[in-house]
Amino acid sequence: MPLRRAEIVEAALALADERGLDAVSMRTVAERVGVTPMALYPHVGGKAALLDAMLDWMLGQLNADPGGPGGGPPPGTSWQQLMRELAHAARAVVIAHPWAATLVFSRPAVSEGSVRTVDLLYSALLDAGVAERDVPRVERLLSTVVIGFAASEALGRFTSADPDVRALRGMLKDGPLPGFARLGDVLSCPVDFEAEFDADLDDLEVLVEAIAGRGNAG
Amino acid sequence: MPLRRAEIVEAALALADERGLDAVSMRTVAERVGVTPMALYPHVGGKAALLDAMLDWMLGQLNADPGGPGGGPPPGTSWQQLMRELAHAARAVVIAHPWAATLVFSRPAVSEGSVRTVDLLYSALLDAGVAERDVPRVERLLSTVVIGFAASEALGRFTSADPDVRALRGMLKDGPLPGFARLGDVLSCPVDFEAEFDADLDDLEVLVEAIAGRGNAG
DNA sequence: ACCTGAACACCGTTCAAGT
């Protein structure tokens, strides 16, 4: 049954990777499948549902790599390792498929793949000693940082970190701003976002430990 | 000169607030201004530039409220207060204008309003004792959390926190997942996102203090 | 200088019709 459906979603994914999300239309996808636009509707339900399916496939990729084909992590994995592997996998997927960054904030994680990812994070946080009542919130916090970082990088928000545009930004008509002025030296270096992502993950690890330490008190 | 331009951007903002971002087209905006679609082009430069202008206006709203009309914070403000006020202002703006969440990841913060906000955060982090070389990274981390949280709330990612869809998510064909199973009780409560946002800000404060403590060593 | 009107190359989706 979902044979034809898979073929359609695949065509849409290929189109998005090759020519961007804007190039994905019912008409271009249909042409790629070799069919009339209207023939897609019984299979995928419309443009919005097709985008959902594309995002679901993308989120499913997260669990494809770490720990081999079974999906689960190898038994001896620490919560720190697991968190970092998931974070790096998520960033890698968004960098490989930038169009996904546009979609990822707009739909809940209900695909099987993303549910499994959330479950792994839940288990990691419990292992770390985070109190049960804090786990869902901290999971949302961590995934928001990872997704937000990757989206900022892929979509252009972080291009403001270019030394050039930052130099511009510090200079307003009424003179430079105090914070920019004090950071002049630091702001003139280019940013290595891979390293910054790792530093953020270090900090998040520290934060999770602090939350776990505060623990079942309070 | 930018008299007509301001009128056009205002019309686009009103349209987005009333009927969503999808309702903003060159044609609908032109109709609202009382002019032909093509008359907009010399003033705003095209659809993409119009969206940029809308986002710039939105980011400018961030500095409108805190600390009165001058824009700057009152002298005695602690870095903690400043961080929280900016964060709450940002979330409020995104909730009042959900369409902005779609745009905010895709463009660097180059408008005057957002540059001033970044500068305030730089100063707050320096006051907190964060080492100069860490300030830009930590600023990006904090703003990513705030923007990511607000976008997730406004755009629908956090609707997965509904108890109903979460119950569904824990139950896959091959039985419930371990993390979801252990958190069953906690996951069945509805989520108060206002409170969660405050708890996240508490944690970020702890994190900034930890980074500041580590300080000018390393 | 500023605006209009017609046109071009697109959209998503409905609906009646084919096989």
Next chain:
DNA sequence: ACCTGAACACCGTTCAAGT
């Protein structure tokens, strides 16, 4: 069951023309 074709109500943008 599955697909087609014509049609509807839209898009952003170019270009020549008006005043």
